Amino acid sequence: MAEHRHRLAVFASGRGSNLESILAAAEAGRLGMDVALVVSDNPRARALSLARRAGIEAQVVEYDRQKGRDAFGRCLLELCRDREITVVALAGFMRILPQSFLDGFPDRVFNIHPALLPSFPGLHAQAQALEYGVRVSGCTVHLVDSGVDTGPIVLQAAVPVYEDDDEDSLSARILRREHLLYPRALALFSRDRLRVEGRRVRITSDE
Ligand code: GRF
Numbered sequence: 001m002a003e004h005r006h007r008l009a010v011f012a013s014g015r016g017s018n019l020e021s022i023l024a025a026a027e028a029g030r031l032g033m034d035v036a037l038v039v040s041d042n043p044r045a046r047a048l049s050l051a052r053r054a055g056i057e058a059q060v061v062e063y064d065r066q067k068g069r070d071a072f073g074r075c076l077l078e079l080c081r082d083r084e085i086t087v088v089a090l091a092g093f094m095r096i097l098p099q100s101f102l103d104g105f106p107d108r109v110f111n112i113h114p115a116l117l118p119s120f121p122g123l124h125a126q127a128q129a130l131e132y133g134v135r136v137s138g139c140t141v142h143l144v145d146s147g148v149d150t151g152p153i154v155l156q157a158a159v160p161v162y163e164d165d166d167e168d169s170l171s172a173r174i175l176r177r178e179h180l181l182y183p184r185a186l187a188l189f190s191r192d193r194l195r196v197e198g199r200r201v202r203i204t205s206d207e
Contacts, residue, residue, distance in 0.1 A: 006033035006190050009085040011076075011093040012040055016047030016180050017175060018091035018112055023054050025183035032190030035039035037083050039076065041095050056082070065093055073098035080104070090144065090185060099146050107196045109144040110189070111181050114174045116140060116156055121149035126171045135161055137170065140180045143196065152201045154194060155185045 010019050014030035025031045038058045051058035061075050063065065068199075072095065080088065081104070090097075090111040102109055115125035116139040120132070129137040136160040145151035157177040162168060188194055188203060195202040 004086075006086045007036040007084055008033050008081050008087050008089060008186065009037040010035060010047070010051075010089045010091050011082070012038065012045060012101065013042045013094040014047065014092050015170045016045065016091070018178055019047045019050055021179035022091065022183055022186065023050065023056075025071050025187070027054075030182060031088070032187050037080070037085060039079065041072075041093070045055060047091070049145060061144045069096065069098045070100060072168035073101035077101050077104045087189060088188075089182070091182070096148065097119065097144065102144060103110050105142055108189075109140055110154065110182075111144050111149070111151070112178055113142065113149050114171065114178065117142060117149055117153060123197060124167075126174060129161065130165060130170060131140045131201060133194055137161055139181055140175050141181055152196055152199050154188070155181050155183050171182065186190045189196065 010022060011173050012019050020036050021032065023035060035056055038047055038056055040060055041063050043060045048058040048060065058153045059079060060201055061079065086108065088109045090109065111123070113125060115129055116138045120128040136158050140156045141179050143151040143154065159173045159177055164170055190205065193204045193206065195204060
């Protein structure tokens with residue numbers, strides 16, 4: 001068991017359905033940590049209203065093209081440090097974080113991606129999978145490194161791809177699995193059960 005209770009920040013740019021599943025897990029006592037902050041780069045993100053409704057601090061940090069990625073990362077890092085955040089979950093966050101932010105949270109920034117990585121990183125993963133013609137796709141929770149969807153894999157779940165699938169139907173099937181997988185991965189972290197060894201994340205047994 002971790003010695004202290006972790007304080008999670010969720011970064012989300014839009015709809016926030018993964019945030020919703022994380023909040024539901026926290027509410028049910030399945031997360032093992034507190035959701036202390038929600039941050040969005042998009043002032044209109046539904047994620048912000050979901051957070052406020054749950055009584056969680058919601059902050060907007062807009063990306064300023066002039067100032068660039070490092071300045072954006074510094075703002076986020078300062079905000080997280082100020083709120084004593086110990087772990088970060090990206091949930092549909094559409095910005096790439098600079099290394100300086102990641103260095104502030106070594107092996108403590110998680111992301112969820114709607115494909116079985118390393119296949120189909122980047123945008124429109126479900127459309128990429130359909131176009132390629134795979135029979136199985138799914139979702140991946142991974143640690144964030146400086147690449148796009150390249151960090152060590154924590155958990156994956158597979159779903160079938162059916163003959164009549166389109167991007168919407170496949171995305172919906174994957175999303176249902178995402179909502180189970182992300183809280184599960186974060187709960188493993190909060191129970192101190194993840195060991196990062198190079199590219200591999202070992203899951204230790206529950207004592
Ligand atoms: C999800 O499909 C997630 O895998 C991807 O962005 C989407 C976010 O959806 N990174 P939501 O905002 O959590 O509903």
